[in-house]
Amino acid sequence: MTMKRLSVIVCGLALTVGTVGSTAAFGASDKAKLVERMQDAQAVVTQIMAAPDKGIPSAILSGAKCVTVIPSYKKAAFIVGAQYGQGVVTCRTSRGWSAPVFVQLAGGSFGFQAGVQGTDLIILAMNERGIQDMLKNKFKIGADAAAAAGPVGRNAQAGTDWKMNAELLTYSRSKGLFAGIDLDGSVLSQNQDDTRVIYGDAVPFETILKGNQATPDEARPFVRTVARYFVEARAENK
Helix, strand or coil: CCHHHHHHHHHHHHHHHHHHHHHHHHHHHHHHHHHHHHHHHHHHHHHHHHHCCCCCCCHHHHCCEECCCCCCECCCCCCCEEEEEEEEEEEECEEECCCCCEEHHHHHHCCCCCCEEEEEEEEECCHHHHHHHHHHHHEECCCCCCCCCCCCCCCCCCCCCHHHCCEEEEEEEECEEEEEEECCEEEEEEEEEHHHHHCCCCCCCCEEEEEECCHHHHHHHHHHHHHHHHHHHHHCCC
Protein backbone atom coordinates (compact mmCIF):
# COMPACT_ATOMS: atom_id res chain seq x y z
CA MET A 1 0.00 0.00 0.00
CA THR A 2 1.45 3.37 -1.02
CA MET A 3 1.93 6.17 1.51
CA LYS A 4 -0.49 8.34 -0.49
CA ARG A 5 -3.29 5.76 -0.28
CA LEU A 6 -2.61 5.18 3.43
CA SER A 7 -2.92 8.91 4.06
CA VAL A 8 -6.30 8.99 2.30
CA ILE A 9 -7.60 6.11 4.46
CA VAL A 10 -6.35 7.71 7.69
CA CYS A 11 -7.98 11.02 6.77
CA GLY A 12 -11.24 9.25 5.94
CA LEU A 13 -11.24 7.47 9.30
CA ALA A 14 -10.55 10.74 11.10
CA LEU A 15 -13.47 12.42 9.36
CA THR A 16 -15.77 9.50 10.22
CA VAL A 17 -14.79 9.55 13.89
CA GLY A 18 -15.19 13.32 13.96
CA THR A 19 -18.67 13.11 12.44
CA VAL A 20 -19.79 10.44 14.90
CA GLY A 21 -18.39 12.44 17.79
CA SER A 22 -20.17 15.59 16.62
CA THR A 23 -23.47 13.73 16.27
CA ALA A 24 -23.18 12.32 19.79
CA ALA A 25 -22.31 15.72 21.17
CA PHE A 26 -25.26 17.27 19.32
CA GLY A 27 -27.66 14.69 20.81
CA ALA A 28 -26.29 15.29 24.30
CA SER A 29 -26.67 19.03 23.84
CA ASP A 30 -30.27 18.59 22.71
CA LYS A 31 -31.13 16.55 25.79
CA ALA A 32 -29.41 19.06 28.05
CA LYS A 33 -31.55 21.83 26.54
CA LEU A 34 -34.73 19.83 27.14
CA VAL A 35 -33.77 19.20 30.74
CA GLU A 36 -33.12 22.92 31.13
CA ARG A 37 -36.54 23.68 29.61
CA MET A 38 -38.23 21.40 32.14
CA GLN A 39 -36.29 23.06 34.94
CA ASP A 40 -37.39 26.48 33.68
CA ALA A 41 -41.02 25.28 33.52
CA GLN A 42 -40.74 23.95 37.06
CA ALA A 43 -39.36 27.32 38.21
CA VAL A 44 -42.24 29.19 36.55
CA VAL A 45 -44.82 27.08 38.42
CA THR A 46 -42.96 27.39 41.73
CA GLN A 47 -42.53 31.16 41.47
CA ILE A 48 -46.16 31.78 40.53
CA MET A 49 -47.39 29.64 43.41
CA ALA A 50 -45.12 31.58 45.77
CA ALA A 51 -47.35 34.65 45.32
CA PRO A 52 -50.75 33.44 46.58
CA ASP A 53 -52.40 36.86 46.37
CA LYS A 54 -51.54 37.10 42.66
CA GLY A 55 -51.62 33.46 41.60
CA ILE A 56 -54.16 31.10 40.06
CA PRO A 57 -57.39 30.73 42.12
CA SER A 58 -57.42 27.48 44.10
CA ALA A 59 -60.74 26.44 42.54
CA ILE A 60 -59.07 26.51 39.14
CA LEU A 61 -55.95 24.72 40.36
CA SER A 62 -58.09 21.92 41.76
CA GLY A 63 -60.14 21.56 38.58
CA ALA A 64 -57.36 21.72 35.98
CA LYS A 65 -57.05 18.58 33.87
CA CYS A 66 -53.85 19.45 31.98
CA VAL A 67 -51.11 22.01 32.58
CA THR A 68 -48.94 23.49 29.82
CA VAL A 69 -45.98 25.68 30.77
CA ILE A 70 -44.05 27.63 28.14
CA PRO A 71 -41.11 29.55 29.64
CA SER A 72 -39.92 32.70 27.86
CA TYR A 73 -42.36 32.84 24.96
CA LYS A 74 -40.65 35.24 22.58
CA LYS A 75 -41.53 37.69 19.86
CA ALA A 76 -39.22 37.38 16.86
CA ALA A 77 -37.69 40.73 15.95
CA PHE A 78 -37.07 39.71 12.36
CA ILE A 79 -40.70 38.80 11.57
CA VAL A 80 -43.47 41.30 12.30
CA GLY A 81 -45.89 39.80 14.78
CA ALA A 82 -44.14 36.43 14.87
CA GLN A 83 -44.18 34.75 18.27
CA TYR A 84 -42.82 31.36 19.23
CA GLY A 85 -42.13 29.30 22.31
CA GLN A 86 -41.37 25.78 23.48
CA GLY A 87 -42.65 24.12 26.62
CA VAL A 88 -44.06 21.02 28.28
CA VAL A 89 -47.51 19.71 29.14
CA THR A 90 -48.67 17.11 31.68
CA CYS A 91 -52.21 15.84 32.31
CA ARG A 92 -54.00 14.48 35.35
CA THR A 93 -54.64 10.72 35.13
CA SER A 94 -56.10 8.08 37.45
CA ARG A 95 -52.51 7.26 38.48
CA GLY A 96 -51.32 10.81 39.05
CA TRP A 97 -49.84 13.31 36.59
CA SER A 98 -48.53 12.03 33.28
CA ALA A 99 -45.04 12.17 31.87
CA PRO A 100 -44.55 15.42 29.93
CA VAL A 101 -45.08 16.02 26.24
CA PHE A 102 -42.84 18.60 24.60
CA VAL A 103 -44.87 21.19 22.72
CA GLN A 104 -44.40 24.33 20.68
CA LEU A 105 -46.69 27.35 20.52
CA ALA A 106 -46.60 29.63 17.50
CA GLY A 107 -48.53 32.62 16.18
CA GLY A 108 -50.95 34.82 18.05
CA SER A 109 -50.95 38.58 18.26
CA PHE A 110 -51.02 39.54 21.92
CA GLY A 111 -48.93 42.54 22.90
CA PHE A 112 -45.69 42.39 24.83
CA GLN A 113 -44.82 44.94 27.47
CA ALA A 114 -42.20 47.46 26.35
CA GLY A 115 -38.72 46.05 26.75
CA VAL A 116 -39.84 42.51 27.61
CA GLN A 117 -37.83 39.88 25.77
CA GLY A 118 -39.82 36.86 26.90
CA THR A 119 -43.11 36.05 28.59
CA ASP A 120 -43.87 32.90 30.61
CA LEU A 121 -47.15 31.28 29.60
CA ILE A 122 -49.42 28.79 31.35
CA ILE A 123 -52.35 27.10 29.61
CA LEU A 124 -54.82 25.02 31.64
CA ALA A 125 -57.29 22.51 30.19
CA MET A 126 -60.36 22.74 32.43
CA ASN A 127 -62.70 19.99 31.21
CA GLU A 128 -62.89 16.83 29.14
CA ARG A 129 -63.19 18.84 25.92
CA GLY A 130 -60.05 20.71 26.88
CA ILE A 131 -58.26 17.40 27.42
CA GLN A 132 -59.33 16.22 23.98
CA ASP A 133 -57.89 19.43 22.55
CA MET A 134 -54.61 18.74 24.34
CA LEU A 135 -54.60 15.20 22.93
CA LYS A 136 -54.70 16.51 19.38
CA ASN A 137 -51.38 16.78 17.63
CA LYS A 138 -52.09 20.35 16.56
CA PHE A 139 -54.88 22.80 17.36
CA LYS A 140 -55.55 26.52 17.20
CA ILE A 141 -56.50 28.29 20.43
CA GLY A 142 -59.75 30.20 20.06
CA ALA A 143 -60.77 28.32 16.91
CA ASP A 144 -60.41 24.60 17.61
CA ALA A 145 -60.53 25.22 21.37
CA ALA A 146 -62.50 27.88 23.23
CA ALA A 147 -60.16 29.82 25.50
CA ALA A 148 -60.41 32.64 28.02
CA ALA A 149 -57.96 34.76 29.97
CA GLY A 150 -57.82 33.13 33.39
CA PRO A 151 -58.80 34.97 36.57
CA VAL A 152 -56.01 35.81 39.06
CA GLY A 153 -55.84 35.74 42.86
CA ARG A 154 -55.46 32.53 44.85
CA ASN A 155 -58.58 33.17 46.92
CA ALA A 156 -60.47 35.10 44.27
CA GLN A 157 -63.97 34.07 43.37
CA ALA A 158 -63.59 33.14 39.72
CA GLY A 159 -66.43 34.18 37.43
CA THR A 160 -68.78 31.67 35.87
CA ASP A 161 -68.13 32.46 32.19
CA TRP A 162 -65.05 30.28 31.97
CA LYS A 163 -66.91 27.40 33.66
CA MET A 164 -69.62 27.51 31.03
CA ASN A 165 -67.66 28.31 27.89
CA ALA A 166 -63.88 27.99 28.19
CA GLU A 167 -62.08 24.74 27.59
CA LEU A 168 -58.74 26.42 28.20
CA LEU A 169 -57.62 29.16 30.59
CA THR A 170 -54.54 31.15 29.64
CA TYR A 171 -52.08 33.11 31.77
CA SER A 172 -48.90 35.11 31.24
CA ARG A 173 -46.12 36.44 33.45
CA SER A 174 -43.63 39.14 32.50
CA LYS A 175 -41.66 41.56 34.67
CA GLY A 176 -43.23 39.94 37.71
CA LEU A 177 -46.79 40.70 36.57
CA PHE A 178 -49.04 37.64 36.42
CA ALA A 179 -52.35 37.97 34.57
CA GLY A 180 -54.81 36.26 32.27
CA ILE A 181 -54.05 36.69 28.57
CA ASP A 182 -55.72 36.26 25.20
CA LEU A 183 -53.84 33.68 23.12
CA ASP A 184 -56.44 33.34 20.35
CA GLY A 185 -54.84 32.42 17.06
CA SER A 186 -51.87 30.63 18.61
CA VAL A 187 -51.26 27.05 17.48
CA LEU A 188 -50.13 24.39 19.98
CA SER A 189 -48.49 21.22 18.65
CA GLN A 190 -46.25 18.39 19.77
CA ASN A 191 -42.52 18.69 19.13
CA GLN A 192 -41.78 15.19 17.87
CA ASP A 193 -38.01 15.71 17.60
CA ASP A 194 -37.82 16.61 21.30
CA THR A 195 -40.00 13.60 22.11
CA ARG A 196 -37.52 11.30 20.39
CA VAL A 197 -34.61 12.79 22.30
CA ILE A 198 -36.17 12.20 25.72
CA TYR A 199 -38.12 8.98 25.11
CA GLY A 200 -35.87 7.39 22.48
CA ASP A 201 -38.79 7.12 20.05
CA ALA A 202 -41.63 9.18 18.62
CA VAL A 203 -44.06 8.09 21.33
CA PRO A 204 -47.58 9.38 20.47
CA PHE A 205 -48.56 12.39 22.60
CA GLU A 206 -51.84 10.69 23.50
CA THR A 207 -49.99 7.68 24.92
CA ILE A 208 -47.89 9.96 27.10
CA LEU A 209 -50.66 12.28 28.34
CA LYS A 210 -52.96 9.39 29.22
CA GLY A 211 -50.32 8.10 31.61
CA ASN A 212 -49.20 5.10 29.54
CA GLN A 213 -45.56 6.17 29.33
CA ALA A 214 -43.15 6.05 32.25
CA THR A 215 -41.89 9.44 33.41
CA PRO A 216 -38.16 9.83 32.67
CA ASP A 217 -35.97 10.62 35.66
CA GLU A 218 -35.14 14.03 34.16
CA ALA A 219 -38.84 14.95 34.07
CA ARG A 220 -39.79 13.88 37.59
CA PRO A 221 -39.00 17.22 39.30
CA PHE A 222 -41.34 19.11 36.92
CA VAL A 223 -44.14 16.56 37.25
CA ARG A 224 -43.77 16.44 41.04
CA THR A 225 -43.97 20.25 41.23
CA VAL A 226 -47.20 20.32 39.22
CA ALA A 227 -48.63 17.49 41.32
CA ARG A 228 -47.67 19.23 44.54
CA TYR A 229 -49.57 22.43 43.87
CA PHE A 230 -52.48 21.09 41.85
CA VAL A 231 -53.13 18.10 44.12
CA GLU A 232 -52.83 20.24 47.26
CA ALA A 233 -55.38 22.66 45.80
CA ARG A 234 -57.77 19.78 45.09
CA ALA A 235 -57.47 18.59 48.69
CA GLU A 236 -58.19 22.11 49.97
CA ASN A 237 -61.33 22.40 47.86
CA LYS A 238 -62.92 19.09 48.88
